[in-house]
Amino acid sequence: MKALVVAAVSAALLAGCAQSVPGRAGESSRLDPLKVAGLAITTGDSGPRPGAPAAGREARNSDGGAIDRLATSAVADIEGYWASQFPDRFDLDFEPVRQLVSYDSRGPNLRLCGTDTQGLVNAFYCSGEDVVAWDRGELLPSFDAISAVAVLAHEMGHAVQFRLGAGGNAPSIVKEQQADCYAGNYFRWVAEGNSERFQLSTGPGLNQILTTLFAIRDSAGSAFDAQGAHGTAFDRVTAFGFGFAEDPQRCARIDLEEIGKRSTQDVFDEQDGDIGFGVGNLRVDDRQALLDLKNSLAAAFPGSRVAWNGTCATTSPASYCAGGSVGIDLQALVRVGRIGDFAAFGAVASRYAVAVQESMGLSVEGVVAGQRTACLTGLWASTIVRSRKAPLELSPGDLDEAVVELLSRDSLIAGDARGTTIPSGFARVEAFRDGFLTGSAESCTTRYR
Known part of the structure; x- marks a missing residue:
């Protein structure tokens, strides 16, 4: 990921982020998360x-x-x-x-x-x-x-x-x-x-x-x-x-x-400098990067009131706390950030997505909630592609970090409020991809309910 520091940025990642999933145009039928x-x-x-x-x-x-x-x-x-x-x-x-x-x-x-x-x-x-x-x-x-x-x-x-x-x-x-x-x-x-x-x-x-x-x-970039x-x-x-x-x-x-x-494949540009954690990676404990992350989530889910600094610590490196707040364990976030900044920020975004579901009156526990979380996290990712020129942007390789996290045994991106997920990485990736390619919260909440 990267913070946007100039006005003119390459917009070649996707022709537009609100794409229909190929072969599923208009489909809104419920998917069985099992x-x-x-x-x-x-x-x-x-x-x-x-x-x-x-x-x-x-x-x-x-x-x-x-x-x-x-x-x-x-x-x-x-x-x-x-x-x-x-x-x-x-x-x-x-x-x-x-x-x-x-x-x-x-x-x-x-x-x-x-x-x-x-x-x-x-x-x-x-x-x-x-x-x-x-x-x-x-x-x-x-x-x-x-x-x-x-x-x-x-x-x-x-x-x-x-x-x-x-x-x-x-x-x-x-x-x-x-x-x-x-x-x-x-x-x-x-x-x-x-x-x-x-x-x-x-x-x-x-x-x-x-x-x-x-x-x-292929190698990132x-x-x-x-x-x-x-x-x-x-x-x-x-x-x-x-x-x-x-x-x-x-x-x-x-x-x-x-x-x-x-395609999510793109080349690095002059703004993707090596800033200590590898080309295209931000320091996840950087105050401005965290502020940009929070602002990007608020922009992705307008109208959802989610508080920060929750203290329930139910999952790591971020937690959803009952009542609609999100907490971050900064030291744990830095450890996850060694895999890549998207793996860390995606975990935070997933807890925000759980809070968004609560604000919609949806269940936040169980495998359906976990799949919906992955879908909504994918939606958030679609709002920070380069074509959007957002303060926080995807860099080449970021979505591959998402694949690594989604295929891990305890994927938080596809976890419910307690971090419980299903054993199929394929299904987790599918839900994330649905959100990313449709760019639609309605699609996530109707397909995974």
């Missing part, structure tokens, strides 16, 4: 099913180890999913990938698709040779099993694009977010219990996949239209969510215009 895109929240095992059938695929250059067995099983399963979808969704037959290749980035070099594998800690799809390849030495072992499957589901998403004739000269960001979306399609199928080889819980299992998307996001761009964690999670909630045709419709309208 479901993820219509599926019950589950907390069981995620990963390979015991006694799963053999892959039926082999990888060239394989060492025959556990990583390659997992990878070939994943590809076979993903191909089985797409074989069932292509005729119904696209009136086409799905052709399996021509070749799978395993390599060890720490070992002898292979030449694949014009690229040397020595030191290449990666997984990729090469359309020219119709190859899916992965690094068994360093990359895949760095993930748990279901996250490794997610990496390969993304690469197979590129194979889907190629078979639909949609790759070509499309910008990198379009290819990558379509692939994230196609991965979401596949994991919905797994979560519904349709896979013979893998299982996925919609609580911790999905959380781990979304954490993987965070781990391989990079442009979304740059060569090789994949998107911020917030944008990648959004694309995956489209796929998990909707069908493959939704993913095929992702294009540069749509991404441009919802």
Whole structure:
């Protein structure tokens, strides 16, 4: 985040903050906070099913180890999913990938698709040779099993694009977010219990996949239209969510215009100097920054009378106190601020959002209140995008900090008055995203009630 110190500021973060959520225009139906895109929240095992059938695929250059067995099983399963979808969704037959290749980035070099594998800690799809390849030495072992499957589901998403004739000269960001979306399609199928080889819980299992998307996001401050761009964690999670909630045709419709309208990816400007906590981060104990935060919340929720300096200390680093006040533990706020200023200020905003709900006569305890809190916190974030030229502004990477917080076990941004939240990080991110993209308190209070 940053304090606005000049009048002329870049306004490129969003074309406008009050955007409709793609695919949900005008929707105001109630959402069940104990479901993820219509599926019950589950907390069981995620990963390979015991006694799963053999892959039926082999990888060239394989060492025959556990990583390659997992990878070939994943590809076979993903191909089985797409074989069932292509005729119904696209009136086409799905052709399996021509070749799978395993390599060890720490070992002898292979030449694949014009690229040397020595030191290449990666997984990729090469359309020219119709190859899916992965690094068994360093990359895949760095993930748990279901996250490794997610990496390969993304690469197979590129194979889907190629078979639909949609790759070509499309910008990198379009290819990558379509692939994230196609991965979401596949994991919905797994979560519904349709896979013979893998299982996925919609609580911790999905959380781990979304954490993987965070781990391989673009760096804060990079442009979304740059060569090789994949998107911020917030944008990648959004694309995956489209796929998990909707069908493959939704993913095929992702294009540069749509991404441009919802992208949160922006470059640093001359006002995003390194001020001691990293580029784009404010000192969260700075008196002016705290004043700007309080003023931004009052502006986001006009008419809501919320007092400060509450002393109930029910949650950390900020608390909602009965009667409509908010308290801040400044030392705890500074500790959270080491993750990033948005993680800290978002926690404060969430307690303010709880007080706003009380002023509306809404319940402030329970999972519904927690989801509504996340939505209203997202709404607040939408009011401080750069296009608004507010005294306090989002900086590149701020919403990725929100993703980190929302995926944490005890997310306060998605917590009720006592800090109680639900086990699905996916559902928490979805609620925050609803508020951010709609910019509407009414949407938050009607969808989460």
